[in-house]
Amino acid sequence: xxxxxxxxxxxxxxxxxxxxxxxxxxxxxxxxxxxxxxxxxxxxxxxxxxxxxxxxxxxxxxxxxxxxxxxxxxxxxxxxxxxxxxxxxxxxxxxxxxxxxxxxxxxxxxxxxxxxxxxxxxxxxxxxxxxxxxxxxxxxxxxxxxxxxxxxxxxxxxxxxxxxxxxxxxxxxxxxxxxxxxxxxxxxxxxxxxxxxxxxxxxxxxxxxxxxxxxxxxxxxxxxxxxxxxxxxxxxxxxxxxxxxxxxxxxxxxxxxxxxxxxxxxxxxxxxxxxxxxxxxxxxxxxxxxxxxxxxxxxxxxxxxxxxxxxxxxxxxxxxxxxxxxxxxxxxxxxxxxxxxxxxxxxxxxxxxxxxxxxxxxxxxxxxxxxxxxxxxxxxxxxxxxxxxxxxxxxxxxxxxxxxxxxxxx
Amino acid sequence: xxxxxxxxxxxxxxxxxxxxxxxxxxxxxxxxxxxxxxxxxxxxxxxxxxxxxxxxxxxxxxxxxxxxxxxxxxxxxxxxxxxxxxxxxxxxxxxxxxxxxxxxxxxxxxxxxxxxxxxxxxxxxxxxxxxxxxxxxxxxxxxxxxxxxxxxxxxxxxxxxxxxxxxxxxxxxxxxxxxxxxxxxxxxxxxxxxxxxxxxxxxxxxxxxxxxxxxxxxxxxxxxxxxxxxxxxxxxxxxxxxxxxxxxxxxxxxxxxxxxxxxxxxxxxxxxxxxxxxxxxxxxxxxxxxxxxxxxxxxxxxxxxxxxxxxxxxxxxxxxxxxxxxxxxxxxxxxxxxxxxxxxxxxxxxxxxxxxxxxxxxxxxxxxxxxxxxxxxxxxxxxxxxxxxxxxxxxxxxxxxxxxxxxxxx
Numbered sequence: 001x002x003x004x005x006x007x008x009x010x011x012x013x014x015x016x017x018x019x020x021x022x023x024x025x026x027x028x029x030x031x032x033x034x035x036x037x038x039x040x041x042x043x044x045x046x047x048x049x050x051x052x053x054x055x056x057x058x059x060x061x062x063x064x065x066x067x068x069x070x071x072x073x074x075x076x077x078x079x080x081x082x083x084x085x086x087x088x089x090x091x092x093x094x095x096x097x098x099x100x101x102x103x104x105x106x107x108x109x110x111x112x113x114x115x116x117x118x119x120x121x122x123x124x125x126x127x128x129x130x131x132x133x134x135x136x137x138x139x140x141x142x143x144x145x146x147x148x149x150x151x152x153x154x155x156x157x158x159x160x161x162x163x164x165x166x167x168x169x170x171x172x173x174x175x176x177x178x179x180x181x182x183x184x185x186x187x188x189x190x191x192x193x194x195x196x197x198x199x200x201x202x203x204x205x206x207x208x209x210x211x212x213x214x215x216x217x218x219x220x221x222x223x224x225x226x227x228x229x230x231x232x233x234x235x236x237x238x239x240x241x242x243x244x245x246x247x248x249x250x251x252x253x254x255x256x257x258x259x260x261x262x263x264x265x266x267x268x269x270x271x272x273x274x275x276x277x278x279x280x281x282x283x284x285x286x287x288x289x290x291x292x293x294x295x296x297x298x299x300x301x302x303x304x305x306x307x308x309x310x311x312x313x314x315x316x317x318x319x320x321x322x323x324x325x326x327x328x329x330x331x332x333x334x335x336x337x338x339x340x341x342x343x344x345x346x347x348x349x350x351x352x353x354x355x356x357x358x359x360x361x362x363x364x365x366x367x368x369x370x371x372x373x374x375x376x377x378x379x380x381x382x383x384x385x386x387x388x389x390x391x392x393x394x395x396x397x398x399x400x401x402x403x404x405x406x407x408x409x410x
Numbered sequence: 411x412x413x414x415x416x417x418x419x420x421x422x423x424x425x426x427x428x429x430x431x432x433x434x435x436x437x438x439x440x441x442x443x444x445x446x447x448x449x450x451x452x453x454x455x456x457x458x459x460x461x462x463x464x465x466x467x468x469x470x471x472x473x474x475x476x477x478x479x480x481x482x483x484x485x486x487x488x489x490x491x492x493x494x495x496x497x498x499x500x501x502x503x504x505x506x507x508x509x510x511x512x513x514x515x516x517x518x519x520x521x522x523x524x525x526x527x528x529x530x531x532x533x534x535x536x537x538x539x540x541x542x543x544x545x546x547x548x549x550x551x552x553x554x555x556x557x558x559x560x561x562x563x564x565x566x567x568x569x570x571x572x573x574x575x576x577x578x579x580x581x582x583x584x585x586x587x588x589x590x591x592x593x594x595x596x597x598x599x600x601x602x603x604x605x606x607x608x609x610x611x612x613x614x615x616x617x618x619x620x621x622x623x624x625x626x627x628x629x630x631x632x633x634x635x636x637x638x639x640x641x642x643x644x645x646x647x648x649x650x651x652x653x654x655x656x657x658x659x660x661x662x663x664x665x666x667x668x669x670x671x672x673x674x675x676x677x678x679x680x681x682x683x684x685x686x687x688x689x690x691x692x693x694x695x696x697x698x699x700x701x702x703x704x705x706x707x708x709x710x711x712x713x714x715x716x717x718x719x720x721x722x723x724x725x726x727x728x729x730x731x732x733x734x735x736x737x738x739x740x741x742x743x744x745x746x747x748x749x750x751x752x753x754x755x756x757x758x759x760x761x762x763x764x765x766x767x768x769x770x771x772x773x774x775x776x777x778x779x780x781x782x783x784x785x786x787x788x789x790x791x792x793x794x795x796x797x798x799x800x801x802x803x804x805x806x807x808x809x810x811x812x813x814x815x816x817x818x819x820x
Contacts, residue, residue, distance in 0.1 A: 266676035268702075276697075286704060286713050287686075292678075293699035303696050 002313055003068040005039035007060070007084060009048055012098055012125075013040070013074035015302030017051075023306065033313055038068045041075075060084055064091050070312055072305060073097040082106055089113045089121065096308040098125030098301050104199035104215050107206065120312055125304035127153070127200045133279050133291045137208045146208045147282040149247040150409070153200040153258075155275040155295035156191035157223050157243040159183040161260075162273040164231050165240050171226055183275055193222035194243065194258040201245040201256055204279065211254060211327035213247070219257040219331065225404065226260060233340065233368050233376045240265050242272070244409060253330035262340050262408040269410060332384040338408040339387055340367070343375045343394065346401040350375050354399045358390040378408065412723055413478040415449035417470070417494060419458055422508055422535075423450070423484035425712030427461075433716065443723055448478045470494055474501050480722055482715060483507040492516055499523045499531065506718040508535030508711050514609035514625050517616065530722055535714035537563070537610045543689050543701045547618045556618045557692040559657040560819070563610040563668075565685040565705035566601035567633050567653040569593040571670075572683040574641050575650050581636055593685055603632035604653065604668040611655040611666055614689065621664060621737035623657070629667040629741065635814065636670060643750065643778050643786045644672055650680050654819060663740035672750050672818040679820060742794040748818040749797055750777070753785045753804065756811040760785050764809045768800040788818065 004020070006013050020035050027033050037055060041063060042048055045056040057063065060080075063071065064087060071088040073095060075081050081102055088095050090113065097103065103110075103126045114121040124134045152158050156178060163174040175192070178184035190196045198218040205213040223243055234241050244261040247254060263269040268290060272278045277295030282288050343350060349372035356364060359379055368376040379387070387405060394400045414430070416423050430445050437443050447465060451473060452458055455466040467473065470490075473481065474497060481498040483505060485491050491512055498505050500523065507513065513520075513536045524531040534544045562568050566588060573584040585602070588594035600606045608628040615623040633653055644651050654671040657664060673679040678700060682688045687705030692698050753760060759782035766774060769789055778786040789797070797815060804810045 266681070268678070268681055271676070271678055271681070289701075289703035291699075291701055294697040 001034045001036055002070060002309075003036045003038040003066075004070045004072060004309065005041065005063045005066070005068045006037060006072045006074055007041040007063075007081075008073070008075035009040050009042050009051070010074065010076075012076075012301050012305070013072075016072060016074060016305045019302045019306045020309070035309060035313070038066060039063050060087075064088065064093075068093065070094045070096060070309060072309075073099060073102075074305075075099075076101075078102055078105065082110075085110060085121075086113060089117050089119055092117050092119050094120045094122070094312050096122045096125075096305055096312075098123065098305060100126040100196070100199045100203065104202045107203065108212060122308035122311060123203070124308050124311075125301045127203050133204070133281075134207060136291070137204070137281070145249075145284055147249055147284055149201070149204055149208065149245075149279065149281055150269070151197075151201065151204070151245045151279040152242055152269065152272050152277055153204075153245045153279070153295070154191055154194075154197040154243060155277055156184045156188060157194075157197070158272065158276065158295075159274050160192070161223060161226075161241055161243065164226070165235065168231075170228065171224065192224050194220040197243060197245045197258045198256075201247060201258060205247045205254065205256065208281070209249065209254070209327075211325055213254055213256055213327070213329075217254075217256060217329045219259065221257075221259040223260055229368065229374065229376065230260075230342070230406075234262055237262070237340075237367065237378070238265055239263060239408070240270050241406065242269055244269070244407075248333065250330060250334055253328040255330045255333055257333075260406055262406050263410055267410045332388075333407070334383070336381040336383055338378065338380045339382060340376065340378050340406045340408055341387070341391075342404045343391075343400045344402040345373050345399070349373060351399060354397075355394060358393055411444045411446055412480060412719075413446045413448040413476075414480045414482060414719065415451065415473045415476070415478045416447060416482045416484055417451040417473075417491075418483070418485035419450055419452050419461070420484065420486075422486075422711050422715070423482075426482060426484060426715045429712045429716045430719070441723070445719060445723070448476060449473050470497075474498065474503075478503065480504045480506060480719060482719075483509060483512075484715075485509075486511075488512055488515065492520075495520060495531075496523060499527055499529055502527050502529050504530045504532070504722050506532045506535075506715055506722075508533065508715060510536040510606070510609045510613060514612045517613065518622060532718035532721060533613070534718050534721075535711045537613050543614070543691075544617060547614070547691070555659075555694055557659055557694055559611070559614055559618065559655075559689065559691055560679070561607075561611065561614070561655045561689040562652055562679060562682050562687055563614075563655045563689070563705070564601055564604075564607040564653060565687055566594045566598060567604075567607070568682065568686065568705075569684050570602070571633060571636075571651055571653065574636070575645065578641075580638065581634065602634050604630040607653060607655045607668045608666075611657060611668060615657045615664065615666065618691070619659065619664070619737075621735055623664055623666055623737070623739070627664075627666060627739045629669065631667075631669040633670055639778065639784065639786065640670075640752070640816075647672070647750075647777065647788070648675055649673060649818070650675050651816070652679055652682075654679070654817075658743065660740060660744055663738040665740045665743055667743075670816055672816050673820055677820045742798075743817070744793070746791040746793055748788065748790045749792060750786065750788050750816045750818055751797070751801070752814045753801075753810045754812040755783050755809070759783060761809060764807075765804060768803055 006017060020037055024034055039057050040055045041060060042056055048056055071093050073081050073085055076099055081099055085095050103123050110121055127134060159178050160174040163177055175184060198215050198220045201218055202213050202215050230241060239262040241260050242263050245258045247256045272292055275294055276292060278292040280288055280290045363380040364377055366377045391403045416427060430447055434444055449467050450465050451470060452466055458466055481503050483491050483495055486509055491509055495505050513533050520531055537544060569588050570584040573587055608625050608630045611628055612623050612625050640651060649672040651670050652673050655668045657666045682702055685704055686702060688702040690698055690700045773790040774787055776787045801813045
């Protein structure tokens, strides 16, 4: 029997509590084990009349001095969550959290504390609740070097992009629909600007490479600038735009980005729609490995946390990995890629001849030029630095005013 | 430090040995741990001059009486593997095996022995080496009831079917190509008749439901009877034929089959090609979860075994699940499904009017009737028992001679 304290009783906290209660019979039957919820930390016990009052407490120190074994942080935010986690670890209590903001920012430090106090810090639910990828990376894939991670790591943006493609609606309309359906927060910035995905990519990278990748090392571009023509061009080509999170491990550096990119509608990535997430690991000798599932929600997150409890319950040797090592970051994709480029000219029509002087014309295909101020074309086999150079020159010569470009992935 | 004995030094055994040696530096750095290979059991040491001779032994009892902690069975076959595993467990040694024949046949009994001796029997590699789905089911998904498993669980047949679709070649040609490419054995029966997939489905089911599903409880149909028209009809409809393994958990029984079925070419299942495998778990509240990767090969299998070693190394509490409980099996899919039906008449042309008397004509669509002796049609929303009844009546009335049918999955 292990005793568990849950900090917070919102969506995640109440989901975990429910799942623990539902599964104790199964736990006893299968593992001869039992999980006892000893405390639920809330701000105002009056608001939680559905819970036995003896469980509720407003006093975190009472939890620290109790003999509970595991603390589940389900409050969110950095403060006081950070402080509570740190002190729990220092009191030799295992900690489970789904708080990706916290893990992305303080994970390295908290893992070191857990390591020193010989307890476990588990955070499976911090990266795609419905995809148990962290445990897999930690235990099953240790034998192989990871070449790249490619993911759709944010359910909100994937839901919005799916609706833009399916229903032919604008970003604003799709966002409104997502908010009404409960798939986007009232303040959706962290999701739609790409920060949430970047935090998850940072966690996955640190875990699978042992190298430090801070959120600020990830090139981040959200989905707020996508317009109808981006979507219609993709559709015409048989592609979809997805917010892709990608880590590439080069010999001497890591390259990481979260950006909208083109993927074929009928590819594995193109088929991940709505609130579903996916992670594709490229593992050299053993090939690609793919995990997909719902990225978030009360039960996926609660279930991931429950898995983290079970992990602690069944495993007595709580060795957290050693502290992360700093690493070199490179800011552009190396080698050659295919791109979809959008060029705008505010003042005068675009002069194709002048534009294509800066690209290898053999590899160029015009995709949309119905508006002479707005050119969309694809280009094959160009390095990202060359692409950026060419675009900059076009801007300096005043041939175009604004530009954007997307990597074409598969 | 843990000591490991490897039984066998063929493809799997040598792969594991290589991976252990390659990763010890990483293990030390990351986990302060180290894996020492103490014995390699071979029949003839003369044939393994590349291995330090002090490691090689022909005497299994020497391994039993040594202080090695983990025995890795990489011999294959039932005898003497079964005996060696049983005796290792009884000597309180953890055992790892990738031997799916053995686990499907004796898994329940061996797990019980492991349980009684408080050691671990791990067999991740027995089900799709490149897909770490067993650990996921065991630890991460315990909180949720599984509704169904849908998988492409055999790489050989998937490779053959992929080539039949892509290159428009016959089953025999595709099999020959697969043998030449090393994706099919010289005697491919266990794969192409569906037994290998059925064994894996049995293991996955037992693990995720705790209920006993023997291989003989699985309805098995291989791919050897597929002809050009099956493939071309599928292509015309935008579908592919895949060897689908499926478990459905009804309220009072389990239904399990391995059969060729139609899946849309652009669906998640349709995109799993060549030697890749996939497992889709339907988990009710938390939705569908998908795992894909290479199903077999030296490194995927070796890597899965290495994951099993790590699992033992990092986890001290080796509680194997309790023994399996017997369950009721139902032999047909319940509810309504869509089907592709092929009817043949050897003696006289098929009389459509007579045929469709036995089906609800509104739901029928003729797909190919170029040969009046050979009719292919799809039918929507019919139960499997009704379908079989109708076909039997047609045969009894001598309206048709032979038939086959495929479930249309997605």
